[in-house]
Amino acid sequence: GESVGLHLPTLSVQEGDNSIINCAYSNSASDYFIWYKQESGKGPQFIIDIRSNMDKRQGQRVTVLLNKTVKHLSLQIAATQPGDSAVYFCAEYNTPNGAGNNRKLIWGLGTSLAVNP
Amino acid sequence: GAGVSQSPSNKVTEKGKDVELRCDPISGHTALYWYRQSLGQGLEFLIYFQGNSAPDKSGLPSDRFSAERTGGSVSTLTIQRTQQEDSAVYLCASNRLSTDTQYFGPGTRLTVL
Numbered sequence: 001g002e003s004v005g006l007h008l009p010t011l012s013v014q015e016g017d018n019s020i021i022n023c024a025y026s027n028s029a030s031d032y033f034i035w036y037k038q039e040s041g042k043g044p045q046f047i048i049d050i051r052s053n054m055d056k057r058q059g060q061r062v063t064v065l066l067n068k069t070v071k072h073l074s075l076q077i078a079a080t081q082p083g084d085s086a087v088y089f090c091a092e093y094n095t096p097n098g099a100g101n102n103r104k105l106i107w108g109l110g111t112s113l114a115v116n117p
Numbered sequence: 118g119a120g121v122s123q124s125p126s127n128k129v130t131e132k133g134k135d136v137e138l139r140c141d142p143i144s145g146h147t148a149l150y151w152y153r154q155s156l157g158q159g160l161e162f163l164i165y166f167q168g169n170s171a172p173d174k175s176g177l178p179s180d181r182f183s184a185e186r187t188g189g190s191v192s193t194l195t196i197q198r199t200q201q202e203d204s205a206v207y208l209c210a211s212n213r214l215s216t217d218t219q220y221f222g223p224g225t226r227l228t229v230l
Binding site for chain 2: 032034041042043044045046049089093104105106107108109110
């Protein structure tokens, strides 16, 4: 079946370093991808998204890269801070927009990011 | 504005009892989702409501699970005859019809003894 998976289940970085979290997806028809951050005891929080007609999108200290050729998504966090410690999920929609009511998010397993002071 | 709210935040119940979990989506959001998350795991899709369309129930793990959405707003997830394996955090999310970003509530932590 369709799935989104993460290369690394855990990532440990030093404060101030850049972090890169990777994600592989298998649905070539996906047109929208989202990164979420989940802190302990809280629901996932939207970080940044990217549509399939783009290959890069930047936010505040975060950049998402999309490589449709190899079906790979990455989240880059610049100057990682202790507050960035969380589990990061990538998610993709299972069908293109307009394909009907079965459109829903498919979630990866998550990568736990630990920032060492 | 107000985000997605869920109640209760924690629920401890005995095996075999029924439980009801409530979700109040963001006002104006027509889509509402329920997910289940076990400790250290990803999100497991349960059910999806979109406007007046028939809900997508494809993720419900058994017939003990059901959900309703009244008036296109508040939703209730009901688990009948709870089992220990039902213990998890139940998350609700909503989004507007015209956008795809889902906004999550804080979740309800269910513990079945």
